[in-house]
Amino acid sequence: MFKHLITGTATLALMTGTALAQDVAREDTVIFDLDRTITDPTNFNWLTDGTGVRRMHGGHQVMWEPLFILDYNTGELDPWLAIGFEGNDDSSAFTISLRDGVEWSDGEAFNADDVVFSINLALENEEITAREASAIRSQVASVEKVDDLTVSVTLQAPNPRFMVENFGIRIFGSYLIMPEHIWAGQDAATFTFPEPIGTGPYTFTSAATNRAIWDRNDDWWGAKTGFMDLPEPQRVIFLETGGEESRAQLIAGNDLDAAQNVSVGTFEAVRAQNAAVIAWYEDYPYAAADPCARQLEINTTVAPWDDPAMRRAVAHIIDRSQIVNVAYEGTTEPSRTMFAQYGAMQPFIQAAIAAGGELPMTADVDAAQALIEGAGWTRDGDYYTKDGETLSVEIHVNSASTEYTRTIDVVVEQLQRAGIDARSVPVENGVFWGEVLPFGAYEMSYSWLSCGSVNEPWASMGRYTVKDVVPVGERSPGFNNTARWDGAAAEAYSAAVDEMASLPLGDPQIVDLVGQAYGHLAEEMPFIPLVQAAKLIPFNTTYWEGWPTNDNYYNHPFFWWNTGHQIVHGLTKVE
Template sequence: MRTPILRAAASVIAFAAASGMALAQDVAREDTVIFDLDRTIQDPENFNWFTDNSGVKRISGAHQTMWEPLFILNYGTGELEPWLATGAESNDEFTEWTLTLREGVTWSDGEAFNADDVVYTVGVALENDELSAREAAALRGQVASVEKVDDLTVRFTLNAPNPRFVVENFGVRIANSFLIMPEHVWAGEDPATFTFFPPIGTGPYEYSSGATNRMIWDKRDSWWGADTGFMDMPEPARVIFLESGGEESRAQLMVSNQLDAAQNVTIGTFEAIQAQNPNVIAWYDDYPFAAADPCARQLEINTTIAPWDNANMRKAVAHIIDRSQIVNIAYEGTTEASQTMFAQYGSMDPFINAVVDAGYGLPARSDVEAGQALIEAEGWTRDGDYYTKDGETLSVNIHVNSASTEYTRTIDVIVEQLQRAGIDARAVPVENGVFWGEVLPFGAYEMSYSWLSCGSVNEPWASMGRYTVKDVVPVGERSPGFNNTARWDGAAAEAYSAIVDEISGRALGDEAVPGLVAEAYQHLDAEMPFIPLVQAAKLLPMNTTYWTGWPTADNYYNSPFFWWGHTHQIIHNLEKAQ
């Protein structure tokens, strides 16, 4: 009897041909690397990234092959590795940053890439409020002015001190970075309507063809990086980003070697792929297989609603939750329990270790008795299945986004754990738009499942700064940037905020920061305005039939997220299989 994956073979192979793979006969399969695309390209002849808040104009190959970043953040080491730029320096107050560009960089049409391009592109973002891309809006909020010092030097003056300015905006910190466009092509165009087609970039690949379900990029005859000795030309002659059509079809494309790197799949699908194609690997050779996503999962708690306005009651829930059970049941072993609020990357180790060494790390296993003791100390008495107090049953509704089984399965596990411990917990599934548009930002929940600590991948402030008292607004008002939707306030929150404010002004790599993180974390541990759960998991199959050199835990030159702007590193590391 054939598996569901094999039963889909005929239709998927036909889909692959219709998607343009059959059009690539002039480049051999063994010279082509094919990446999975998880969405439709709505406008394949429009490469104006300023007007695309979804990022699809970039992730279909543009910022992985054609447009290059100034720097690339290494998730393993925390180092900001130079690419189109070679360095960045600030003044003592972090209000002025000077970037040095690499000499010899050229656009694919032969024009020089220089400070004029940077100043022009930043100016476009600063002067046009209607440009919706997140990176443009972020830069617009931070930069007061930008000026050319010389052809290879650019100076930024900021609205406020920011020691993280370069990595936040130009370092591919999470997924994307602010991309520089060629002034000689864009000048005189309306940036709100310009389609930038056909596009050009500084990268080693150029646009070949596109459709709503695929983009094809071909290697150029020459590239500045090879010409200057910065880096050899990459080996793949062609790069294709192909919309796979969902998990079952992407699985078959992997089995039949028509896909080299796939988007996230379940553990069952991955094991089925590997059983039929042993050349397919993942980040880890064995469990948990998956790589950690930057947005670790957690349980949000509205600290204004009784009885969860009581820190001891929130800590009780933290004791009752068994993270290892969430890993084993909801994630089928493909992730690991969170020790802190942070994503567990090598670059975050100094801060995670400081918190754990100070005694504020969370255990993977539960301590239900300790949790129940805290509940009982607050006057609740177990009466049958649940705790009661003054005739009221201890209960909680937990809102969860119904868009993913990952989310609902996790909350199902937590609900069962709380029920067994004596809390009448119920899951409240809501559709994606309501969850993000109404529930979270307006504090319309008692507890909810999300990842609002997301941000820190190489330093702690990006996540910790999301819970300071400056962002507290009343329930019913929108929390700014989804920050502190818990409405955490009071003496402990103020003490925490003061320490986090001190962290915000310190340089990256400041030796005092890990100790400050632990000092601030004591207040999170004492008050639990949110409860870290598990690391987010991306199980990404990678095929070694034609190409080796994929990023893995044992070959950790960077993360395996091939839809991100650091994919240049992945492509440059690929070598033909022997």
Template sequence: MKLTTTLLASSALALMAGAALAQDVSRENTVIFDLDRTIQDPENFNWMTPGTKRMHGAHQTMWEPLFILNYGTGELDPWLATGFEQNDDSTEFTISLREGVEWSDGEAFNADDVVFTVNLALTNEEISSREASTIRAQVASVEKVDDQTVKFTLTNPNPRFIVENFGVRIFGSFLIMPEHIWSGENAATFAFNPPIGTGPYTFTSAASNRAIWDRNDDWWGAKTGFMDLPAPERVIFLESGGEESRAQLMASNQLDAAQNVTIGTFEAIQAQNPNVIAWYADYPYAAADPCARQLEINTTIAPWDNANMRKAVAHIIDRNQIVNVAYEGTTEASRTMFAQYGSMAPFIDAVVEAGYGLPAAADVAAGQALIEGEGWTRDGDYYTKDGETLSVDIHVNSASTEYTRTIDVIVEQLQRAGIDARAVPVENGVFWGEVLPFGAYEMSYSWLSCGSVNEPWASMGRYTVADVVPVGERSPGFNNTARWDGPAAEAYSAIMADIASRPLGDEEIPGLVAEAYQHLDAEMPFIPLVQAAKLLPMNETYWTGWPTADNYYNHPFFWWNHTHQIIHNLEPAGN
């Protein structure tokens, strides 16, 4: 890929220079993050309703979380809160808030704000954000104990309550709003403009393609000794306009951190700008996304209602080839259903040590032996039985070349092994709205095990018999779209119920995971493939301290609520 200066890149620079630097903040004191979408309503900062209202810097610079989950250790790093306690059955949680926290207008942040915001979610059905809906489903009541203490009573036991709702487990967390501004407003329509937060940056301006945030040198964290002021004086989120233009902006030092690019684009950027790095210094370069990829199988449709036939497909699939061809070496084969983070290592290791881990290479002969054991005979290119050719349609979301390239590889592998496989591309809305939730597929490519990043239940709990519905009915929350049922699934579900009731960190959980996994291995209701990959270029021309595998204070997804950690770790490159 040849990078050239284009009108688009020049326009982006002119926008940044004219609008962003109008207040004489130098480029050396400004960090610029890539924004991969248009800001739908630049004047609306109500995060409780759908739309782009926080990814353009609001929850990365202005709205701070109570805790931040560390993907490397699995621990919750305290932020606005200092800790929590829970009762024995995990139905009551008491959170301790940090003293001295202030909103940027000088008002104290305290338990009143937490109770007020949670009650907004509990009492206003029009609030539709995922985090607000989760709070409404889980919390029976919330009360102030004192200015720094809040008690939650849940509708049902949930040992994962804190990390799910307040720990930035995936993308965001339930964000606390200032009671003294929101009180009396309709939370379903309030625009909250100008917005305020407790973070070290305040809102300066926004348009459809950029948002600017300036450092608040009176930030509570520096005044109380919690943390020094971050080094960047200004933070900009700038819409790059796609892979080619973001590459040009990175190469010319007009971006400091970019969204996902292909390996070819990354190597072209590095050739022009050697200061650009990634999560790994060499292959696979990319960081693992929480949603590992897998092949979904509808267990109600013959012949894939037969566990041996599903296991045959698992043997035939060569994960190494998927890595090398579809991903061009920028990811790694999955050993289990889980994202391969340090915090998940105890559970992955338990599964592998029990003998249920997946090999990266194929064993086609073993797969064919299983097929032949079920009465199929190779007749030319394909297996046949009772005059029927062994075939399968694999639905794939056409929205990304990653998805279609992966299925193209799998289709070729199955064809060579004697299964007449065919890719069925469908557009994004049909895939997520009709194909997956209603079980309208034989096999499909997706990531429905997504969820577990520090404990196993979030992913494993998605395959219990409690979520089995007939084909044609919508699977609840995309859970168990495979319609996996029967004695093995029931035994698996019983173990899941045990794990669900145990506190995080219970020393028996890895063993229970391995015990449950024997049923997944025997029945293969889905087939893990490879880790999801995000190749995110990070530029050290102006700033160092980016998160990498060698500097693993947390993961590098800078559109998440934990980006506060990234910004606080940045240091001027000249230091």
């Protein structure tokens, strides 16, 4: 599967541009895979970064700690920097209780002043663009300090999901608290935070475009207060590995401890070389279910895809089973609806199916071509044409992962065979998330913008309401409704979803509202669900044990999330 294995610390030194350390041995160092270049190694202002890259190389995994962490296994919010919260009767205000004894790594106390200041950063600075900041700005009316360990947040409208959405790491990250004593007086849009600090057990040592190094703070507040023992790794490195073959070589040679997603073939080749490499499941399909189901985004303002019939035609052409078998090597399953297919989501999935929203596993090209021809297109050789124009489409895809590009290669081939001149347009990660998606600079694109719902439906459905429609060329708020879906059906959908938003979690009316809304979604097809996402994440147990697996399910295995703190704390040194 890969040509040869490069082993030994010489490889690591070559990749990082530095030896491991003068005083930190390999067996005391944990090395995580980074799937992207650090474009500005001295800039840690995550608030102006929509792609997460300024925090994914260790910032929010080992330095910036969250208030809470959502346990995917239990559905509960586990306390971290905060110990609890309480909402008022209609969930329009929340009181957050902070943990006593928390300190920034420079010794300053972490308290309510930092939380109030950080929330106000989002409220008072329209120019900061991180998704989490946009969410705070759209939901919070005001925030105030009650006392040093208590914060009161008043919302613009009732939202029973406020805490898990913004401070619980439901998906990828949370709104991160910054130190007031450093950020006060700085321009939130331009301050680079070049010497970053956090409350976490590691402090920043150095970074280059291909790696970031973090060293343990043995004076960490958590150990001093008895909250948690110091993590065992003395050093943590996030290393850009340069792609699947390279990461396979490194993890097989014990120069990488946790790798980004790989194919089944690559994983099996690695494991044949090194029996210490494991995954979520011990046996096939190995991969863990990812909460962000994959889909084809469609810009509904661009002809001919502004016609719902043409969008439905594309949905008929796509063979989801082939995507599973070819692009994912059988490690996942076709999406039945827009939702991640977790057990808690089953009532809502069934409501969507009853409303006509279930997608077929295989293609119905005849039905697709009937819709295309009904829109006035005529097959002329390989492709359909109308008024001298060939029916064509460009599909933008993030080039950061072979998962993305392989999937769109399959979709392009399917569309080509059906008479649409489709072409894949790979773009660099920063451009994809910074320009293509938020500004609607695409006809179609591959992504997961309905991501959000893991235990209730509003988090995903609320991303496609008309309140977030903006013109092409203007940034979509929080990446919501980048399809610019509008019109009567979208209005009716939005009314049902808005009603759902005000109901408490578990209210039986929510299931009925899902059915009402989903009927409009299925008819209009502003995006096309494709497959459930699966991540085959190799972990190396040569130096470290305690990785999250199905048999050691303390949480999911996505080490690039803000939940990475749990993984680092869960590791124990192999003796």
